[in-house]
Amino acid sequence: MLEKFKAVVIDNQNEKFTREIKEIDTSHLKDGNVLVKIDYSSLNFKDAMILKDGGRIVRKFPFVPGIDFSGTVVESEDDKFKKDDKVILTGFRVGEVYFGGFSQYAKVDANFLIKIPKSLDTHKSMMLGTAGFTALLCSFAVKAKEELLLGEKVKDVLVTGATGGVGSIAIMILSKMGYDVHAVTGKKDKNDYLKDLGAKNIIDRKEFEGESKLLEKGVWDGVVDTVGGVALTKILAQTKPGGIVALPGNAGGIKINTNCMPFVIRGVKLWGIDSSGSSIKRRDFVWNEAAKLIDFSKVQTFTKELSFNELLDVYPKLLKGELSGRTIVNPNK
Numbered sequence: 514m515l516e517k518f519k520a521v522v523i524d525n526q527n528e529k530f531t532r533e534i535k536e537i538d539t540s541h542l543k544d545g546n547v548l549v550k551i552d553y554s555s556l557n558f559k560d561a562m563i564l565k566d567g568g569r570i571v572r573k574f575p576f577v578p579g580i581d582f583s584g585t586v587v588e589s590e591d592d593k594f595k596k597d598d599k600v601i602l603t604g605f606r607v608g609e610v611y612f613g614g615f616s617q618y619a620k621v622d623a624n625f626l627i628k629i630p631k632s633l634d635t636h637k638s639m640m641l642g643t644a645g646f647t648a649l650l651c652s653f654a655v656k657a658k659e660e661l662l663l664g665e666k667v668k669d670v671l672v673t674g675a676t677g678g679v680g681s682i683a684i685m686i687l688s689k690m691g692y693d694v695h696a697v698t699g700k701k702d703k704n705d706y707l708k709d710l711g712a713k714n715i716i717d718r719k720e721f722e723g724e725s726k727l728l729e730k731g732v733w734d735g736v737v738d739t740v741g742g743v744a745l746t747k748i749l750a751q752t753k754p755g756g757i758v759a760l761p762g763n764a765g766g767i768k769i770n771t772n773c774m775p776f777v778i779r780g781v782k783l784w785g786i787d788s789s790g791s792s793i794k795r796r797d798f799v800w801n802e803a804a805k806l807i808d809f810s811k812v813q814t815f816t817k818e819l820s821f822n823e824l825l826d827v828y829p830k831l832l833k834g835e836l837s838g839r840t841i842v843n844p845n846k
């Protein structure tokens with residue numbers, strides 16, 4: 514039986530929302546059949562919404578948030594995993610419905626876990642975390658234009674929310690894939706950072722605000738749009754025939770006001786990305802490709818490592834768009 518361990522616990526009693534670092538024990542970990550000692554978790558947009566007020570995502574309190582983690586199996590009731598296996602978890606509603614990764618231990622369903630590829634480790638895998646995994650899924654969606662659909666070679670790819678976790682890593686992957694990456698950002702002081710990641714060209718976020726025509730000049734072979742909202746209408750109108758728009762996020766709003774023309778005249782494809790529901794086969798494939806496409810020494814330069822205390826101070830900045838790069842959480846710091 515484990516000693517007590519530390520976790521971030523959010524609660525909502527009598528309309529009063531609280532977040533504290535508490536000591537709990539395994540009797541609190543009611544779901545799942547694999548117990549994992551966590552090395553790292555990471556801070557994602559969804560985590561910040563949940564830490565603020567549950568984000569209308571968490572319904573049962575008290576609750577341990579954290580939508581991803583990496584660590585080592587301590588006990589497994591499932592043959593797929595054994596003690597000392599190194600594992601990654603992202604999504605599957607862990608940190609939303611099931612207790613999550615802002616904890617020194619988690620217990621989850623064996624069907625939610627994958628083994629860490631030999632080319633990665635627990636630190637590298639959470640430097641990527643849900644954001645990096647999503648960036649990989651988006652980049653492979655863009656690449657499908659020339660592979661799965663056997664269309665023309667991809668050349669120009671737009672990435673919105675460029676300084677964010679998904680955007681930053683997508684720029685790195687897409688430039689490694691050999692594409693010309695055009696990075697859209699609202700942060701004027703981040704041009705050098707984006708160029709260093711591999712962006713060829715930087716575009717001011719303002720250019721994707723306001724009304725757009727039914728169809729504009731087609732300039733993008735592919736797009737990774739983490740912003741959604743009004744920007745997406747313009748993006749669809751500017752995508753070349755057969756182009757693919759991968760849409761993982763809605764940092765800029767959920768409403769889109771588009772029309773049929775990009776789809777029926779140009780065959781543009783809007784490819785929704787839900788990393789949380791990806792199959793285990795897809796996860797295995799994508800995580801195994803990560804080391805070939807990502808320069809981890811570069812990711813390290815824009816990754817901050819926080820303790821639980823620091824996490825509770827920093828998460829509001831992410832909601833205000835004041836954080837850039839990746840933030841990993843070390844429960845043992």
Ligand SMILES: NC(=O)c1ccc[n+]([C@@H]2O[C@H](COP(=O)([O-])OP(=O)(O)OC[C@H]3O[C@@H](n4cnc5c(N)ncnc54)[C@H](OP(=O)(O)O)[C@@H]3O)[C@@H](O)[C@H]2O)c1
Pocket residue numbers: 557558559643644647673674675676677678679680697698699700718739740760761762763764765766786787788789831834836837838
């Ligand atoms: N579908 C999935 O599986 C999945 C997985 C992970 C994340 N997501 C979603 O993807 C989005 C990005 O996630 P992330 O982890 O990269 O978040 P993040 O690190 O907070 O980055 C979001 C970026 O979007 C830009 N932005 C923020 N507010 C904006 C606004 N009002 N209008 C336009 N741009 C704005 C900012 O970049 P600039 O300042 O450079 O413009 C910001 O850095 C979020 O909506 C998140 O929920 C989805």
